[in-house]
Amino acid sequence: MAAPSFETLIKKGTSVTEEQLQTLLRTTDPKGTPYADLLGRHSYNTPEDALAELCKLLGLEFIKDIPVNDIAVDIVRGIPINYAKTQEVLPFKDEADRVIVLTTNPVNHKALEDLRVKFGKRVTALVTTSSR
Missing domain, CATH: 3.30.300.160 (Type II secretion system, protein E, N-terminal domain)
Known part of the structure; x- marks a missing residue:
């Protein structure tokens, strides 16, 4: 069985809208590589995995378990x-x-x-x- 797509996991685990997600995926890193390409290089099993990777790209902190x-x-x-x-x-x-x-x-x-x-x-x- 194939791993769920990045987009599916983000939609499932966050309140990011479709429009916001598409804007994020079109965003490029300092080298000009679209985030969609960078995020597509990995497979994600959970919304937490996908969101943690997105946070790395955005320079934001991610927390899996909230104390x-x-x-x-x-x-x-x-x-x-x-x-x-x-x-x-x-x-x-x-x-x-x-x-x-x-x-x-x-x-x-x-x-x-x-x-x-x-x-x-x-x-x-x-x-x-x-x-x-």
Whole structure:
């Protein structure tokens, strides 16, 4: 049985839209190689595998297993539950100069900007899959 395609796994495990995915796949690395070609060189068995590889290309951090006890409950309380669910974002850690936010969509800049305004700090995305 053939491994699922990169696109199928990303759609299954994240909130990345089809349009966002196609834009990402057309993006090129510094040598001019499209991400679609770079990502097509590997086979992926899970959404986590595919998303971790995409994060490497984008220079973003990926976390497979979220340490639930590390989630800063006090900052989560300030986010409406419906917003967190629809945008698939969750504040994770509050640091002196930034808030680290869990997200399933590293290119959802609007949600990250909303949280930057909400917290008045720089927001850093920590990417994970929807299944977490």
